Amino acid sequence: MTPRPGGTGLDAEDLDVEEALALVNDHRGPAPDDAHGDGTRRDGSRRDPAPHGEDADQRAVRDGGGTPAGPGRPRHRAAAWADARATASRAGRAAARAAGRTPVSVPLDAALGLTLAVPLAALTDLPSFDTSAMDGWAVAGPGPWAVREEGVLAGHAGQPLLADGEAVRIATGARVPADTTAVLRSEHGRTDAQHRLHATRPVTQGQDIRPRGQECGRGDQLLPAGAPVTPAVLGLAAAAGYDTLTAVPRPRVEVLVLGDELLTEGLPHDGLIRDALGPMLPSWLRACGAEVTGVRRLGDDAGALHRAVTASGADLIVTTGGTAAGPVDHVHPTLRRVGAEFLVDGVRVRPGHPMLLARTGEAQHLVGLPGNPLAAVSGLLTLAEPLLRTLAARPGPEPYALPLRGEVHGHPHDTRLVPVVLRGDAAVPLRYNGPAMLRGIAAADALAVVPPGGARPGQEAEVLELPWATSGTGACFT
Secondary structure (H helix, E strand, O other): OOOOOOOOOOOOOOOOHHHHHOOOOOOOOOOOOEOOOOOEEOOOOEOOOOOOOOOHHHHHHHHOOOEEOOOOOOOOOOEEHHHHHHHHHHHHHHHHHHHOOOOEEEEHHHOOOOEEOOOEEOOOOEOOOOEEOOOEEEEOOOOOEEEEEEEEOOOOOOOOOOOOOEEEEEOOOOEOOOOOOEEEEHHHEEEOOOOEEEEOOOOOOOOOEEOOOOOEOOOOEEEOOOOEOOHHHHHHHHHOOOOEEEEEOOOEEEEEEOOOOEEOOOOOEOOEEEOOHHHHHHHHHHHOOOEEEEEEEOOOOHHHHHHHHHHOOOOEEEEEOOOOOOOOOOHHHHHHHOOOEEEEEOEEEEOOOOOEEEEEEOOEEEEEEOOOHHHHHHHHHHHHHHHHHHHOOOOOOOOEEEEEOOOEOOOOOOEEEEEEEEEOOEEEEOOOOOOOOOHHHHOOOEEEEEOOOOEOOOOEEEEEEOOOOOOOOOOOOO
């Protein structure tokens, strides 16, 4: 069984912003028809030269099947699930470079979930002075010690000078007086009638004193660029003297909810249903590292969709529904009208087959999610999550597999994503995993990636954790 990873795989080396942007869960190896990684195809011919201004990632996306979505152009062959995710990662990296994303200075209370754009170096020694590690007495020289009346508390600047044979009460975190030999814990000392302190255990030089610079010295690198900002990182940064952090900005996402049949409140009636995706997607996208700039409900209005797409300044536009070929499915015609380039047009995955990814500008993309709720989740994790993770320079989790505790029926030709709960060293498939159902995913810890043909009990399957459960990314709700 492939073990579940325990961390992000970050090195302790310095990484610049571009390298941080490359810390994603994809592999930058040769494209499938590039045998040598240098543009030479297996038959010895060369790839077409890149268009002016196109970088390696944009070329890789193009060579992977992206074609302009112009009038009369055939729709793409559906991509394999793993290939679709890799394409989304490459597209995100290319967009980040094209946009020239500049690091931003962010207050600590707004930095959770971001990625460090520069190494975090200590601005001071930690601790910045010798401090007491315990409540007790600061003692000088050998005992017994005469106990002085005054005490030393944390946060107070004034300190008594101790002569050999003297002791003073001290609190945890207080600055130890000069010439202190050790701190004697409260439970390891007793005083007699003459106010003399006696140790009940041996006392050693430096005992229970945290020396200045014990954790780090000023200028020491604490974390490399590319490290995710977790709650612990916020605490470390504050302790090291930071008020702000230099981080990779969140990618901006605009959500366009399509469909005349959707209600925003109340019970379903007269053929109308509640919109589940409008309330769900913003929080999910934020958990993927995005800033959601707006959620707009457009109905089935081709003109409104065209105006919204052409006017959007977001890094990523996410649409819901309208990706098939029905009479009111306007996403494909709109993309053709704006001259977009399909990078992924259909994925061999269930649910979620009609999802798509299109390049709508040099640094802008559109992810079209199917309208069925679980199918939309599948599209979100297949295309939007890798692209957003790359734009946000967030490190991806190492893939791992767990045995399935139960049989999972598969599609004859396509990958299936099935909600599971993690129980020890196994994944337990959940019921209610149809494309229109959210009951299963609401109780799930992850999705199992089930290969074509299904999986038998005990067979290992790759596990795709949900963004807020992914270890090592700091992916709390942000």
